[in-house]
Amino acid sequence: MNIGLVDQEISVLIVDDSKAICEVLKAMLEDFGIRHVHCCYNGEDAYHRIEADPAAFDAIFLDLHMEGMDGLELMNKLNGLRYRGGIVVMSGLEKKILDFTLEVISNYNLRILGSAEKPLEKTLIAFMVKRIKNYRPQISRHEKVLKRREVYEAIKSNRVVTYFQPKISAIDNSLVGLEALVRLDIDKIGIIPPNAFLPVAEKFELIEALTDATLNSALPQFKKFRDQLNLDCHLALNLSPLQLHNNFLPENLSEYLSRYQVAQENIILEITENHAIREDNQLKNLNRLRIHGYRLSLDDYGAGFTNLRQLKNLPFNEIKLDAQLVEGIHTDKVLQIIVKSIREMTKAMGLKLVAEGLSDSRDLVTIADIGVDIYQGYLFCRPKPMDELLRWYPVWEKTINSDKMVNSRGE
CATH class of the missing domain: 3.20.20.450 (EAL domain)
Structure with a gap:
């Protein structure tokens, strides 16, 4: 089943020490149109692979808990490499650990696309594929690019x-x-x-x-x-x-x-x-x-x-949340933690916070609970x-x- 969410040029790296999870996730991604899927079974190999070419992967699905170099340490090193692709955090760990992880990486220049809890659900992976596409803006084959x-x-x-x-x-x-x-x-x-x-x-x-x-x-x-x-x-x-x-x-x-x-x-x-x-x-x-x-x-x-x-x-004076931090937030714990952290910081700094890209009433409820100052999106x-x-x-x-x-x- 190819739902046509992305084109064949997008490349994804899966980093997880479970070969079974890597194979399952790879099959899901291929079902959703991503033909270039690579796997690393430990953080060290993943780091060296990305270090050789930081632009090789548009996104990384990264498990937090791995033997040797864990996911948090790998993200620290990716920050040093100025990695600009998206990162999807995979974890079956308790919320307290996830909260701490997000607090640590909040000062990194990394694009966190969200989280995928284990066991992985196909509908959630489809949604993450959509986010990867949106973070890698492309012109449709049928859309004219002006000269x-x-x-x-x-x-x-x-x-x-x-x-x-x-x-x-x-x-x-x-x-x-x-x-x-x-x-x-x-x-x-x-x-x-x-x-x-x-x-x-x-x-x-x-x-x-x-x-x-x-x-x-x-x-x-x-x-x-x-x-x-x-x-x-x-x-x-x-x-x-x-x-x-x-x-x-x-x-x-x-x-x-x-x-x-x-x-x-x-x-x-x-x-x-x-x-x-x-x-x-x-x-x-x-x-x-x-x-x-x-x-x-x-x-x-x-x-x-x-x-x-x-x-x-x-x-x-004002910060506008990227739409990718808003879309699907009602089901994504990582995005909720990120936006709560941003809300606390902007409030302490006296800045207005705008949530743009609101198109789902369920996301609006979550955003309203977190607390922002201004809404913007198709929902309105x-x-x-x-x-x-x-x-x-x-x-x-x-x-x-x-x-x-x-x-x-x-x-």
Whole structure:
């Protein structure tokens, strides 16, 4: 049974001292479309294999309890190798040990995809395969990847389109903000999603022009939304870490806000984690944005390069959990431990915590129990053009007001 979750290029390493478990898991992975599955039966062999080529494996299924080098020590060494693939922790150990393990590795730069409890269940492995695919973003065979000239022409001819997705208060379900999400409208093709052109824009230094076009599209529509509905909400705008090399970034942003009469306090700048923020010039300009009064959000936290220890030294106001830390959290103890740890840290640092990618009500219940400040995801509203969003909002407002009335009667 090949459910077509991944293509044949994805490579996975299983590390477990039980050959029987390795064989069972390998068969499951092959059933779900992964053709390149390798096994190591101890931590030492696995380490040397990964050391020889840290990019050889897209994900590792790693048992914690092994003779010799155990899973925790191997993860420590993988951190030293800057391993960037995903890790699925396998364990049949008690929760207290698992809690301690996650506390130790919370300061590592590792991508923990979640946990698989033993005995392994096929439905859970299928879900982990989906996570591996999502952490290794690929363009579908049927999806067009734009060329440099096409991206350039789309920007030049004002074919940049902005969609908006609401950010919802975890306290009262009110709308607290919108995230602006860029698309391109290409003749004879239609609306093109960002994964088909953002890497191209970054590679060929078109990201600044794309951002300028996005600001010209998003800011007047946001002002219309606020004015028409008389709402006090913010607009989140995405920036690439590459743009932090621009020493004129704060001034350029302020010029656009002044042009469209949008107050600076109504803007949040979301910095994505697709590139590391480590160079002195980037850190300087990140701080300059805060000095100039901009609120900053670290987007897709947990998918990239920033750990909790580094977070303490960065000037963010808000952290957005990567969707892969949210999806399926109601059944995943490791994800629950990770998100609880992040929640405790952000609360201690006075940072807002946003859970994005919410599409399952069961995950929402778990996230609500852990406690975040803001929700975002298909469960509330898909990204929409502004005209559709203006039609959506009265329906949403009526729904939450009805819920409040029901709750007040119940009390």
